[in-house]
Amino acid sequence: MGDVFVFPEGFIHFQFNVGRSPAVAFAALSSQNPGVISIVNTVFGSNPPTNLNVLAKGFQLDPRVAMLMDLQAKILIMKYEIVFDAGNVSIQDLYITFKFGTILMWLIVYCKDPKLVTADDFYFSGLDKARTTESSSVGSNVTTVNVNQIPGLNTLGISLVRIDYRINGQNPPHTHPRATEILLVQEGTLFVGFFSSFPENRLFNKTLNKGDVFVFPEGLIHFQVNIGKQPAVAFASLSSQNPGVIIIGNTLFGSKPPIDPNVLAKAFQLDPKVIIQVQKKFG
Known part of the structure; x- marks a missing residue:
């Protein structure tokens, strides 16, 4: 329970x-449309049927066995499926991250020899464990599972997070510059939303309960707030192995070096003294 494993595209x-x-x-x-090919159903249950001699030779079977498998594929509910996901083509099978000194590329990192790849390169454990939110000023804790935690995610264009919210906690307005996010509420009730770009600046918001799913489009500012009477938990997947995150408040008021207060004062139509006070909170 709580373990994560990656199946490469x-x-x-x-x-x-x-x-x-x-x-x-x-x-x-x-x-958004990954496709699925169930090997047994596709090969032995195609419509029209595949020539049995083709199947017999391909699977090194007697044609009579191939005929039986073809029949079974049509009438049995499989206990499990072996599947093949159709999608974009990569230039090689595996691109497991490899640290070369202190050099890491921005989006795609150096790869180690595929012969040295193991199952552990696609594995992460512990997402079933609740994270503390006590030290968080906003009342949430985000556990990230991206290419830094699972090297096998490199070039695969996907990552995962767990978000724990205390009562009234929030994942404050932020954006992912390189990823769309799809969020699933595991426990509790969240008020979520995202904003369209200028000049409309429309707010798309929804109250989510356990089992509900909501999508935050790539690059748009979005947020989640726990409006329930108990702690909440959500899991989200992002369409990049390294999606990045820009927390609006932290970025504008906690930048290093600080932004000139007069710039922010004019942008937010506030007194520069107010801006300085806010910068101290984020500094």
Whole structure:
């Protein structure tokens, strides 16, 4: 429970419940229309049927066995599926991150030899654990699972976060310059929204309950607020292995070096003294 695993784009993959009770998993895919090809159903259950001699030779089977499998694929509900996700083509199979001294590229980082890649390069554990929000000034704690935590995410265009909110806590207005975000409420009630660009500046907002999903388009400012009577938890997937985050308040009022208070005062139509006070809070 709480473990994370990555299936690279285009690879055949599977999941099998080896426990003693029903299992539930959530998965995010780096496409709004990823496609799915169930190998058994597609190959042995195609319409019209694939020539049995083709299947027999391809799978090194007796044609009579291929015929039986073709029939079973049409009438059985599979206990598990081996699937192939259709999508964009990469120039090689794996691009596992590799630190070269202190050099890390901005979006795609150096790759290690594919022969040295292991399953651990696609694995992260612990997202089932609640994170403390006590030290947060805004009442939330974001646990990031991107290419820095899972090297196998490099070039795959997807990442994941867990967000814990205390009562009245919020994930303040921010933007991801390189990713669209899709958020799922796991526990609690959140008020969420995003703003369209200038000059409309429309606010699109919604109250979300457990099991609800909301999308924040790439680059647009968005937020979440816990309006429930208990702590809340959400999981979100982002369409980049390194989406970046710009927290509006921290960036404008906590920049290093600080922005000239007169610039912010004019932009926000405030007295420069007020700006200086706010900068001290973020400094």
